[in-house]
């Protein structure tokens with residue numbers, strides 16, 4: 001499903017005055033960096049995913065704060081992973097935050113200036129706000145990729161259910177269950193995306209924990225980790241070319 005989002009050159013959409021304003025107000029460099037915006041509800045797992053992509057370990061002073069109940073990220077903030085020199089990945093405020101009214105979120109957060117938006121969810125359903133945001137982004141020419149994160153929890157639940165019903169006997173079957181869960185999630189989310197008129201967008205199913213070297217592949221299967229990182233790298237490289 002989905003094609004490579006065309007490497008839209010966001011700066012073309014912006015006047016030099018707008019670029020200057022973005023630089024001055026947000027510290028956003030539209031010329032040298034490929035700016036990814038990570039959007040979604042508070043609690044979806046945006047900050048955790050930003051840290052995972054950047055390779056920040058728990059407690060790293062550079063890392064985005066995680067799990068701030070009720071608060072969450074109030075202002076957009078850029079993180080620059082050392083391994084991708086042209087990438088700025090922005091942890092955006094929750095799309096359901098009371099301080100961020102949904103009908104002005106797109107313009108308030110200057111989403112037009114981003115090269116690509118990730119819409120992150122930890123459930124099968126995307127909220128109305130996220131769906132609207134994605135549609136608006138498409139209309140404005142900003143490519144969107146959907147990410148279903150926290151899939152490890154879904155896999156764990158399915159595994160526990162299977163163990164209780166004696167459908168599995170040993171941990172080796174966890175991999176089989178992970179594959180089935182991924183397939184089911186994919187199917188269910190693609191259906192959802194079709195329902196909201198977003199057929200033909202990319203979807204990645206991930207767990208943030210699999211981005212770390214010390215992860216246990218039995219507990220946290222890789223899922224679409226490599227595909228997501230490859231995509232980030234490939235898109236960011238387009239920024240370096242004339």
Ligand SMILES: Nc1nc2c(ncn2[C@@H]2O[C@H](COP(=O)(O)OP(=O)(O)O)[C@@H](O)[C@H]2O)c(=O)[nH]1
Nearest residue numbers: 042043044045046047048066067150207208209
């Ligand atoms: N099991 C699991 N938990 C996660 C994952 N990603 C995030 N979480 C947890 O979900 C909660 C919310 O994550 P956070 O990154 O703060 O969400 P945000 O509000 O969207 O930035 C935290 O308790 C995280 O530890 C994941 O991939 N797997």
Ligand SMILES: [Mg+2]
Nearest residue numbers: 046047072073
């Ligand atoms: Mg956050």
